[in-house]
Amino acid sequence: MTDQNYRDALDSAIREYEALGAKKRELDARLAQLAQTIGTLSRLVGLVPTVPLGITDACRLVLRGGTPMTPVEVRDRLLGIGVDLSVYTNDLSAIHTVLKRLNEAGEIRLIPRASGKHAYLWQAPPTAIAIGPEIAQHIREHGLGQGLAFGPRTQKPLKRKK
Numbered sequence: 001m002t003d004q005n006y007r008d009a010l011d012s013a014i015r016e017y018e019a020l021g022a023k024k025r026e027l028d029a030r031l032a033q034l035a036q037t038i039g040t041l042s043r044l045v046g047l048v049p050t051v052p053l054g055i056t057d058a059c060r061l062v063l064r065g066g067t068p069m070t071p072v073e074v075r076d077r078l079l080g081i082g083v084d085l086s087v088y089t090n091d092l093s094a095i096h097t098v099l100k101r102l103n104e105a106g107e108i109r110l111i112p113r114a115s116g117k118h119a120y121l122w123q124a125p126p127t128a129i130a131i132g133p134e135i136a137q138h139i140r141e142h143g144l145g146q147g148l149a150f151g152p153r154t155q156k157p158l159k160r161k162k
Contacts, residue, residue, distance in 0.1 A: 010135070011142060032064030032122075036081050043082035058083045059098045060107065060122075068111045068119035071095050 039061075053061070055078075062077045063069060069077065075095050078085060085091035099120050102108045111119045 007138065007142075010138060014139065028064065029066045032061060032066075035061055036065065036077075039081035053083060055083070055085075055088075055094055056098050056102070059095065059102065063102075063108055063120060063122040066122060068121040070117050070119050071099055074099065074120070 058078050058081075059074060062074055062081070071092060075085065075092055078095070085094075088094040099108065103110055103120065107123055108120045109123045111121050113119055
């Protein structure tokens, strides 16, 4: 094989990797929507889950829908899918605590709003990939990897703003 064959194979692999990543994000969003639908419909027909969902996992489920939500919206959605918040003295305080911890863990991110009330958005987990300087240069030269942050003539990825 020639060097050009390897470069073509690399281009193809990068394109497929990016396409599969996009499909995975779409699947994750759809799975979250279906889980919410199942929870709501189960409650409407009188079925009770055999394994109760903890508040942290319930918040994750609600936020995976991909829509920025305020803590009040998260609470309303949790109630809508049948999560029992009556066990908490102050349900909104518990939700704020969970959201703060998920934000600190990098699972969600804070979205400032003009109204002053912040919203939270599900943050897809970062994918760690090791790219050497030659591959990074190839990606830059061929306009591939629009989502990758490689600066000009550097060997290290640039740090992204959070």
